[in-house]
Amino acid sequence: xxxxxxxxxKAPHGSGFVRSLLTKLLAFSVAVCNVILAPCxxxxxxxxxxxxxxxxxxxxxxxxxxxxIVLGISFLxxxxxxxxxxxxPALFMGHLALTLPVSVLLNTHQFKNIPAQLWHxxxxxxxSDGQGFMWVMIPLLKPSIIAAALISxxxxxxxxxxxxxxxxxxxxxxxxxxxxxIKSGVTPMLNAVSSLILCLTAALSVLAYRIMSKRYE
Amino acid sequence: MFRSITRLKLCCASAQTIGVFICLLxxxxxxxxxxxxxxxxxxxxxxxxxxxxxxxxxxPMYLIVIVRAVGMGLTTTVMxxxxxxxxxxxxxxxxxxQQHFFLGAMILPxxxxxxxxxxxxxxxxxxxxLLTLMLRAVHLLGPHQNLLFTRTATLIGLVxxxxxxxxxxxxxxxxxxDSSLLQxxxxxxxTAGQRFCKxxxxxxxxxxxxxxxxxxxxxxxxxxxxxxxxxxxxxxxGNLIQDAFSNGxxxxxAALCVMLLLPITFISSLPLWRxxxxxxxxxx
Numbered sequence: 001x002x003x004x005x006x007x008x009x010k011a012p013h014g015s016g017f018v019r020s021l022l023t024k025l026l027a028f029s030v031a032v033c034n035v036i037l038a039p040c041x042x043x044x045x046x047x048x049x050x051x052x053x054x055x056x057x058x059x060x061x062x063x064x065x066x067x068x069i070v071l072g073i074s075f076l077x078x079x080x081x082x083x084x085x086x087x088x089p090a091l092f093m094g095h096l097a098l099t100l101p102v103s104v105l106l107n108t109h110q111f112k113n114i115p116a117q118l119w120h121x122x123x124x125x126x127x128s129d130g131q132g133f134m135w136v137m138i139p140l141l142k143p144s145i146i147a148a149a150l151i152s153x154x155x156x157x158x159x160x161x162x163x164x165x166x167x168x169x170x171x172x173x174x175x176x177x178x179x180x181x182i183k184s185g186v187t188p189m190l191n192a193v194s195s196l197i198l199c200l201t202a203a204l205s206v207l208a209y210r211i212m213s214k215r216y217e
Numbered sequence: 218m219f220r221s222i223t224r225l226k227l228c229c230a231s232a233q234t235i236g237v238f239i240c241l242l243x244x245x246x247x248x249x250x251x252x253x254x255x256x257x258x259x260x261x262x263x264x265x266x267x268x269x270x271x272x273x274x275x276x277p278m279y280l281i282v283i284v285r286a287v288g289m290g291l292t293t294t295v296m297x298x299x300x301x302x303x304x305x306x307x308x309x310x311x312x313x314x315q316q317h318f319f320l321g322a323m324i325l326p327x328x329x330x331x332x333x334x335x336x337x338x339x340x341x342x343x344x345x346x347l348l349t350l351m352l353r354a355v356h357l358l359g360p361h362q363n364l365l366f367t368r369t370a371t372l373i374g375l376v377x378x379x380x381x382x383x384x385x386x387x388x389x390x391x392x393x394x395d396s397s398l399l400q401x402x403x404x405x406x407x408t409a410g411q412r413f414c415k416x417x418x419x420x421x422x423x424x425x426x427x428x429x430x431x432x433x434x435x436x437x438x439x440x441x442x443x444x445x446x447x448x449x450x451x452x453x454x455g456n457l458i459q460d461a462f463s464n465g466x467x468x469x470x471a472a473l474c475v476m477l478l479l480p481i482t483f484i485s486s487l488p489l490w491r492x493x494x495x496x497x498x499x500x501x
Contacts, residue, residue, distance in 0.1 A: 044233040045233070060241075066481065070477060073248070074474070129225045158333075161455075165462070182445055190336070191340075198330075201328055208328075209324065
């Protein structure tokens with residue numbers, strides 16, 4: 001039993017660890033993309049009632065049920081045929097496909113708590129479409145947007161299966177690195193990293209849950 | 218003003234299109250295309266229409282693994298259901314504040330990493346792990362028997378990891394049930410058993426169905442749980458797919474994925490139709 005104690009201080013020096021911290025950047029950009037896309041998609045369905053909204057909603061329900069492995073493999077095939085290198089772009093696309101259904105459904109659900117009159121009232125009072133969206137819809141959708149951002153960050157940060165297929169030798173995410181470590185044997189460092197991840201995601205999840213449950217008050 | 222309207226609408230429309238494209242169309246189309254390619258040992262796949270991959274799946278070797286994996290998935294689903302349903306029934310009867318606490322506690326583990334949770338199960342099941350020692354103490358496990366790297370270990374891991382996915386839909390569904398129905402039945406003289414079988418169970422069926430779908434699908438595709446806990450003795454569909462891809466037999470793996478996707482697409486569009494008919498019945 002080598003190096004009892006002090007594992008947490010030791011962890012960042014493991015090879016590949018620093019690089020895999022770049023995952024944070026990946027998860028962050030996935031969250032940002034979710035924040036931009038999901039409210040627009042929800043508005044397309046609920047506000048504008050654009051053609052194809054039922055198909056779109058149905059497809060998110062189906063995509064929610066897709067196992068991660070299927071998403072990982074399909075993007076692997078796409079990048080293989082296009083002869084693009086794997087790594088950040090592939091992971092970004094894969095994680096977007098993983099998280100977008102969840103955040104879209106959250107945002108669409110939030111519309112149930114918003115009276116439709118507010119939007120029409122804003123337009124009657126002379127707000128342009130863009131103003132109505134910025135100053136009426138976005139503030140009303142704020143809880144679900146924040147919750148969706150947190151959830152997509154956590155999902156992207158935690159995902160092991162999609163990342164397993166899409167990471168390259170130079171760009172690896174933390175869970176893929178951990179999976180490799182587990183297979184090569186349990187070390188104290190592994191325990192330390194795992195507990196850190198658990199604490200981080202637990203804190204974020206509690207925060208998101210708080211924000212989402214506020215609207216009931 | 219007219220210009221800004223079209224611009225925002227255009228943004229929403231394009232977001233909708235991009236979303237459907239990335240989330241649904243791209244995976245479905247590429248997988249179907251890849252599964253129809255031909256396997257060649259020098260190349261991962263050559264574009265060519267052939268059903269060789271599907272024929273390969275019908276070989277007895279693959280059929281046995283598939284049937285076993287489906288059996289494993291079904292066992293996991295049934296066990297999750299048997300554990301989750303009584304728990305949610307109990308939580309449902311608590312006062313509101315405690316309900317919120319327990320619901321939060323149930324949702325919380327779903328958001329933490331599946332991999333990390335599997336790893337924590339590994340710590341419980343290893344040779345001097347807590348669960349192994351407990352089972353040895355009550356003589357369910359012989360002194361030299363190990364829990365790790367068996368089918369049972371994989372099953373424990375799967376049930377543990379997927380339990381929240383069963384708890385959440387069922388509890389959401391139970392909270393929607395109007396409790397006055399149960400009181401009315403009691404007033405009219407129904408016994409506890411009758412109330413459960415004739416009212417509670419039929420009303421909670423949608424939640425049960427959703428929970429079963431949400432547990433069964435990952436239960437046959439989470440490849441790292443048997444890898445870590447089953448010691449490569451147990452194979453799920455996910456392992457087959459992963460093996461096919463690491464051996465370069467991409468069409469075979471893609472065909473397996475398509476086989477996995479067909480029932481998903483079918484099942485997950487099914488409850489929606491049902492829901493719609495209920496809603497239209499309500500309106501009438």
